[in-house]
Amino acid sequence: MLRALKSFGAFWYDFVIGDDWHVAVIVVAALGLTALLAHVAHVSAWWLVPLAAFAALAWSLYRATASRS
């Protein structure tokens, strides 16, 4: 039972998060910060999520290629 639950969890982790969990953390953090800015400081930071996505991808690519070379 525990094994089945573990493999079920591992499947969904791999399906949603994928090879690099840092990317997911950065995207979620950027969305959280955007919501905070919008609702608390009343700033429409539309640029924040795309910038965070570009940074997350660059960083992830750098880590993947640096570890191979």
Added chain:
Amino acid sequence: MTALPLILTVFVACAVEAIEALTIVLAAGLTRQWRSTFQGMAAALVVLAAVVGVLGPTITLLPLGALRLVVGALLAIFGLQWLRKAILRATGHKALHDEASAYLREVAAAKAAPQVAKGRVSDWYAFTLSFKGVLLEGLEVVFIVITFGDNQRNLGAAVIGAAIAVVVVTVTGIAVRAPLAKVPENAMKFAVGIILTSFGSFWGAEGAGVTWPGGDAALLVIVPVVAVVCLSYVAWLRRYRPAASLGQQTPATEGVTG
């Protein structure tokens, strides 16, 4: 987004997944037994239909803001995953997903496995191989259909795009009776990654409370900007290609910038 771009977006995204599922089904059917392969495929399709039937209407009940925040985050994460893989493959840092060699690997494994009957299934190996392949690739199709369809409040158009993709790939696969190795799968994955990331960022930020300059028209800027940034990453990584692929005219250099 009107229905046509939605249908086209879902079509391209789902075609990539359908090609991968087709490779597995062909390997099981041609080397083992078609009857058990079709049984596995049908069982997976029933599970997928149940997932769509339960999740589709349930997600529609969520308020649009919350839906866009959650779905935007998932799409952006998913899209960035696809872009990461596609860029690494296009620049020679990761082997291309080669349907021909994937097919040969599946065929070799299928030939080596013993034939075991269980219940009404006469070849359990062919059944499970086909079931797993269709279910796993199908879940990605379901994810794309539900997120795009629900966000645009047009699940029907998304289902049409996915259905056309599955039918086109299946008919082509039956016609050629071989994996669709000539399809530029990495370039398609790259394009879909750009779309998923763009829409994910757009919807996610909107769900977080942002008002985009120009409203929905902002997507006309976001998509090309994401594409340009990703192409610049491809150019950047090609300068640092691993030693093993230097000097080789491998297919890894194909697929994104041509």
